[in-house]
Amino acid sequence: MVDTNQIWKYLEEVSDPEIPVLTVNDLGIVRNVSIEGGLCKVTITPTYSGCPAMKRIEDDIIEKLKDKGIENVKVDLVLSPAWTTDWITENGRQKLLEYGIAPPQDEVDKSVLFAEPTNVPCPKCSSSNTRMISQFGSTACKAHYQCNECMEPYDYFKCLK
Amino acid sequence: MSKALFEYVLRLGDDSLILGQRLSEWCGHGPILEEDIATTNIALDLIGQATTLLEYAAHLEGKKRSADELAFLRIDREYKNLLLVEQENGDFGKTIMRQFLFDAYRKLLFEKLLSSSDEHLAAIAEKSLKETKYHLKHSSEWVIRLGDGTEESHERVQDSLNELWRYTGELFFEDEVDTELKGSGVIPDVSDIQDKWNELVMNVLAEATLTIPNDNWQFDGGRVGKHSEHLGYLLSVMQYMQRAYPNMEW
Numbered sequence: 001m002v003d004t005n006q007i008w009k010y011l012e013e014v015s016d017p018e019i020p021v022l023t024v025n026d027l028g029i030v031r032n033v034s035i036e037g038g039l040c041k042v043t044i045t046p047t048y049s050g051c052p053a054m055k056r057i058e059d060d061i062i063e064k065l066k067d068k069g070i071e072n073v074k075v076d077l078v079l080s081p082a083w084t085t086d087w088i089t090e091n092g093r094q095k096l097l098e099y100g101i102a103p104p105q106d107e108v109d110k111s112v113l114f115a116e117p118t119n120v121p122c123p124k125c126s127s128s129n130t131r132m133i134s135q136f137g138s139t140a141c142k143a144h145y146q147c148n149e150c151m152e153p154y155d156y157f158k159c160l161k
Numbered sequence: 162m163s164k165a166l167f168e169y170v171l172r173l174g175d176d177s178l179i180l181g182q183r184l185s186e187w188c189g190h191g192p193i194l195e196e197d198i199a200t201t202n203i204a205l206d207l208i209g210q211a212t213t214l215l216e217y218a219a220h221l222e223g224k225k226r227s228a229d230e231l232a233f234l235r236i237d238r239e240y241k242n243l244l245l246v247e248q249e250n251g252d253f254g255k256t257i258m259r260q261f262l263f264d265a266y267r268k269l270l271f272e273k274l275l276s277s278s279d280e281h282l283a284a285i286a287e288k289s290l291k292e293t294k295y296h297l298k299h300s301s302e303w304v305i306r307l308g309d310g311t312e313e314s315h316e317r318v319q320d321s322l323n324e325l326w327r328y329t330g331e332l333f334f335e336d337e338v339d340t341e342l343k344g345s346g347v348i349p350d351v352s353d354i355q356d357k358w359n360e361l362v363m364n365v366l367a368e369a370t371l372t373i374p375n376d377n378w379q380f381d382g383g384r385v386g387k388h389s390e391h392l393g394y395l396l397s398v399m400q401y402m403q404r405a406y407p408n409m410e411w
């Protein structure tokens with residue numbers, strides 16, 4: 001029987017269906033892995049309440065582990081502690097940047113209503129002369145920005161705390 | 162206790178579900194692409210929150226009714242959402258005003274529910290609060306931009322405020338369900354939220370150069386299933402697939 005370390009390694013091969021460069025480990029959504037009495041339990045937490053990728057990720061985890069010969073798998077979903085972009089690994093941030101998505105920046109709390117939009121450097125040319133186009137982008141987890149220097153329009157993986 | 166909690170969770174779940182359905186009507190019709198995407202993203206968050214809340218309600222009820230059955234197979238009098246969220250979209254300004262009045266309430270409510278004695282409700286609040294902060298930031302910025310914008314945008318969004326204000330008293334509706342849950346520390350006292358809501362809303366409206374209407378007549382009834390005429394039409398669209406093809410899934 002495999003141990004939990006091995007399971008974590010296998011999970012490295014399960015990617016986010018919407019941002020395929022990121023694995024579920026990079027995203028920080030796998031909260032626990034346990035093996036008890038032959039049952040392998042993987043606990044995940046959603047990024048956003050309505051994230052349509054969660055069901056797919058759950059199925060992908062089960063399928064991946066089945067491929068590795070682990071038949072008895074259960075995926076549990078927990079809500080608390082709630083996911084934060086702080087859990088995206090350093091490696092994950094680097095991959096996002098290379099993929100053309102600006103990784104989350106440290107932001108002021110959203111409860112400050114009249115704050116200026118966060119400055120997000122361009123993933124293409126690194127200029128910080130950029131502007132927010134929209135607080136909402138192609139998926140719930142992204143905002144839409146444009147670079148004023150190289151004109152690149154890009155997604156920003158917005159900070160969630 | 163669990164009967165009161167079921168009722169309370171159903172109320173919150175219905176708020177998310179009905180407002181999510183309303184916002185999704187903007188899909189493909191937004192005034193600009195960015196706002197089309199924004200309103201539907203917010204709708205998605207709300208439907209996600211509704212799923213979690215209605216799953217919990219179904220569990221509390223213990224009658225083997227699923228969250229889907231709760232969402233799609235009740236009749237209008239069995240929905241317990243606020244009258245505010247079922248009001249028609251109107252123009253973009255009205256949608257934004259409705260959203261702002263609701264987001265401000267929701268954010269303050271979730272902040273208080275973080276310390277609920279019911280662990281699962283606290284976990285749902287923790288998850289949803291992060292999203293709601295984003296929604297509030299988006300809606301309050303638009304209220305300011307439209308209110309303090311052109312003569313036309315100011316007039317329209319002021320009209321929307323005049324029309325929607327009469328549904329805001331219900332945000333702080335309380336009955337025996339609330340009394341019971343307050344007693345056991347499951348939910349906060351609404352007066353805590355009401356003062357902060359007034360302050361937050363007044364600040365944003367002032368910035369937006371908007372004024373609350375003098376006529377302070379207030380409606381309620383949504384929390385006990387007495388709805389405006391708009392809910393029936395919304396439900397006929399929302400429930401269509403499940404009624405036409407019972408038990409369908411995709």
Ligand SMILES: [Zn+2]
Pocket residue numbers: 122123124125126127147148149150151152
């Ligand atoms: Zn650039």
